[in-house]
Amino acid sequence: xxxxxxxxxxxxxxxxxxxxxxxxxxxxxxxxxxxxxxxxxxxxxxxxxxxxxxxxxxxxxxxxxxxxxxxxxxxxxxxxxxxxxxxxxxxxxxxxxxxxxxxxxxxxxxxxxxxxxxxxxxxxxxxxxxxxxxxxxxxxxxxxxxxxxxxxxxxxxxxxxxxxxxxxxxxxxxxxxxxxxxxxxxxxxxxxxxxxxxxxxxxxxxxxxxxxxxxxxxxxxxxxxxxxxxxxxxxxxxxxxxxxxxxxxxxxxxxxxxxxxxxxxxxxxxxxxxxxxxxxxxx
Numbered sequence: 001x002x003x004x005x006x007x008x009x010x011x012x013x014x015x016x017x018x019x020x021x022x023x024x025x026x027x028x029x030x031x032x033x034x035x036x037x038x039x040x041x042x043x044x045x046x047x048x049x050x051x052x053x054x055x056x057x058x059x060x061x062x063x064x065x066x067x068x069x070x071x072x073x074x075x076x077x078x079x080x081x082x083x084x085x086x087x088x089x090x091x092x093x094x095x096x097x098x099x100x101x102x103x104x105x106x107x108x109x110x111x112x113x114x115x116x117x118x119x120x121x122x123x124x125x126x127x128x129x130x131x132x133x134x135x136x137x138x139x140x141x142x143x144x145x146x147x148x149x150x151x152x153x154x155x156x157x158x159x160x161x162x163x164x165x166x167x168x169x170x171x172x173x174x175x176x177x178x179x180x181x182x183x184x185x186x187x188x189x190x191x192x193x194x195x196x197x198x199x200x201x202x203x204x205x206x207x208x209x210x211x212x213x214x215x216x217x218x219x220x221x222x223x224x225x226x227x228x229x230x231x232x233x234x235x236x237x238x239x240x241x242x243x244x245x246x247x248x249x250x251x252x253x254x255x256x257x258x259x260x261x262x263x264x265x266x267x268x269x270x271x272x273x274x275x276x277x278x279x280x281x282x283x
Contacts, residue, residue, distance in 0.1 A: 001049055003030060003041040010061050017065050018198075025070050029060045032074050067198035080129040084155050089147040090123040091207040096264040097184055100238050100271045101126050103262070104182050105133045107234055111179060117142060117228070119170055119183035119221065122207055124152030126182055128161040142166040142174065145206055170220055176228035180236065185217035186210040187240040214240055215247070222250040231278040236271065244269035 007026045014022035027038035033056045063073050071077045071092045079093040108114050114137050118127030121141040131139040143149050156163050166173045187210040225235050239247050244261045251259045256274035264270035
């Protein structure tokens with residue numbers, strides 16, 4: 001069977017199961033097996049695939065047909081130009097989170113030796129990317145999940161990032177002050193967690209569930225972060241759709257200034273950035 005024939009059949013099967021991008025997913029799976037670029041495979045109507053390649057592809061395809069996330073099947077995702085290992089222990093990094101990470105890197109560009117805390121780090125994609133882009137930064141990755149931290153440690157080692165790790169509930173073991181705190185916390189309302197896309201339901205509930213209204217973590221971070229920020233330090237967070245006004249209110253009521261909302265690629269409110277100046281710093 002040729003790649004083109006195999007991909008045509010696979011895309012049809014994936015479409016029948018409701019997979020959003022069946023042709024793309026099929027070509028990425030076959031590319032993973034053959035190490036040939038996806039576009040080349042989709043155009044190849046002559047080369048005959050080896051039986052072992054077909055068997056390996058069909059094994060991966062069977063997993064995708066159950067709506068297991070493609071990233072977990074391939075075990076990797078590209079984030080900020082780096083290849084991160086992902087599995088069911090961690091949330092799959094999204095392109096929108098790159099915008100939050102880029103914002104942090106820009107803020108740190110002219111800061112000598114900044115201290116950075118990445119809360120709810122998961123795979124470590126945010127904190128590790130910051131550490132690689134800002135070699136002088138002292139970056140700490142924190143998560144309540146021992147499994148997530150194990151995945152983050154593996155990614156840091158694979159990418160050669162010098163970072164520190166803390167296991168705890170948000171600021172439980174934080175040792176600031178930090179010049180920048182960044183977080184992509186759980187922000188999906190608990191009741192919505194049961195009605196998510198099948199692929200998202202395979203991701204860790206701990207990384208998704210933000211409480212009754214999705215704002216539990218923002219309340220705690222807004223309240224607790226000032227005690228761990230240096231005067232003039234920044235707080236950056238990813239937010240869910242429709243949460244911008246509530247999160248801004250939480251920040252301003254806890255003493256933050258310069259609070260702004262930024263949009264993602266779909267023009268949805270996705271990030272908030274705010275600054276904290278201690279009362280002594282205002283004198």
